[in-house]
Amino acid sequence: DTGVSQNPRHKITKRGQNVTFRCDPISEHNRLYWYRQTLGQGPEFLTYFQNEAQLEKSRLLSDRFSAERPKGSFSTLEIQRTEQGDSAMYLCASSLASEQYFGPGTRLTVT
Amino acid sequence: GQQLNQSPQSMFIQEGEDVSMNCTSSSIFNTWLWYKQDPGEGPVLLIALYKAGELTSNGRLTAQFGITRKDSFLNISASIPSDVGIYFCAGQRGGADGLTFGKGTHLIIQP
Numbered sequence: 557d558t559g560v561s562q563n564p565r566h567k568i569t570k571r572g573q574n575v576t577f578r579c580d581p582i583s584e585h586n587r588l589y590w591y592r593q594t595l596g597q598g599p600e601f602l603t604y605f606q607n608e609a610q611l612e613k614s615r616l617l618s619d620r621f622s623a624e625r626p627k628g629s630f631s632t633l634e635i636q637r638t639e640q641g642d643s644a645m646y647l648c649a650s651s652l653a654s655e656q657y658f659g660p661g662t663r664l665t666v667t
Numbered sequence: 668g669q670q671l672n673q674s675p676q677s678m679f680i681q682e683g684e685d686v687s688m689n690c691t692s693s694s695i696f697n698t699w700l701w702y703k704q705d706p707g708e709g710p711v712l713l714i715a716l717y718k719a720g721e722l723t724s725n726g727r728l729t730a731q732f733g734i735t736r737k738d739s740f741l742n743i744s745a746s747i748p749s750d751v752g753i754y755f756c757a758g759q760r761g762g763a764d765g766l767t768f769g770k771g772t773h774l775i776i777q778p
Contacts, residue, residue: 598768658709
């Protein structure tokens with residue numbers, strides 16, 4: 557399968573713990589995006605990388621969130637000191653141009 | 668964050684019927700995309716539109732980029748059971764920007 561992959565698919569954590577998610581984009585895609593989706597809503601943009609450079613961050617990305625793409629390939633999204641409001645599906649997408657292709661997402665539940 | 672106005676919110680139709688849904692925005696987008704999402708999965712790209720007035724088909728799906736660049740429409744002809752899911756519109760201002768999504772149209776097909 558040469559699509560976008562995300563790991564883990566599901567994560568349950570206690571409030572206050574740190575969590576890290578991984579995204580592997582389609583191999584030739586230089587752009588990588590992170591989105592968050594809550595129940596009944598469309599995905600909301602969080603941040604975007606072109607190669608290893610993080611070029612844009614939404615105001616939704618609080619200082620507890622950090623994203624990296626160290627070698628311009630896979631990316632990680634870390635949430636520190638998780639809160640119940642962080643419970644959501646975290647989606648990754650990659651692209652070469654305008655068309656963004658999404659991974660299956662990581663479902664985070666904070667208890 | 669901002670979301671596009673997507674309607675209807677849900678549709679209950681009979682198998683074989685045609686479906687129409689639309690998406691509007693208060694601001695201009697230079698690219699419109701339509702996605703379908705199944706429960707627990709990431710959105711799957713259906714159609715991308717790049718020019719005002721453009722009409723593009725993908726099998727039984729046809730989408731149009733509104734001439735004002737503030738709206739888009741998706742039609743599905745002769746619906747079948749596997750069309751069930753949530754359809755999202757997304758707008759993009761620049762070619763590398765994050766996407767702005769609608770809240771989705773939930774399509775339910777009664778056999």
